[in-house]
Amino acid sequence: MSAQFHWDPDTYLEMIRAEVPSFDALQEAAVAAVPFAPDAVLDLGIGTGETSRRLLDAYPGARITGLDASPEMVFRARRLGIEVRLARMEDPLPDGPWDLVIAVLSVHHLTGEQKRDLFRRVREQARALVLADIVETGERVAPVDPAHDFPEPAVDLAEWAGGEVVWSTDDLVVIRAVYGE
Secondary structure, eight states: OOTHHHHOTTTHHHHHHHHOTTHHHHHHHHHHTOOSOOSEEEEETOTTSHHHHHHHHHOTTOEEEEEESOHHHHHHHHTTSSEEEEOOTTSOOOOOOEEEEEEESOGGGSOHHHHHHHHHHHHHHEEEEEEEEEOOOSSOSSOOOTTTOOOOOHHHHHHHHTOEEEEEETTEEEEEEEOOO
């Protein structure tokens, strides 16, 4: 994906919808995959806050904390009136416990080893994970930049996360994992 997505919150949604035609369907599927009404939510790679906005529409009582590595995106997401921290997914996660950790179109920026480490850390602090992202299918619909994007096969992501694929289209997938129930 273009690096411009990560730095310009004013054009992000328009550009992502042009590059990823199923963006809104992916967002809807991610929120639909939430396994229970969450209280404490951690949104990894919050970006402009689109996923959090949709989560709040579905679960108005949720308390969301967002993380993003882009100061511009953090500033934009704070407009939702939620706590947003400038941090990378590779950094230690904010202390849980979290009912839900959600990540939409952000985890593909991590290498395989970084993804496995992230999922281990999520499992230690969360009741559930919903991951919606680009995967490796052999056919490319969403553009990737090999210098910054590292999609994995959906089966690997589901195994590493301890979950299952609950939605897919083209090279996009939603994985849900429920821990400790």
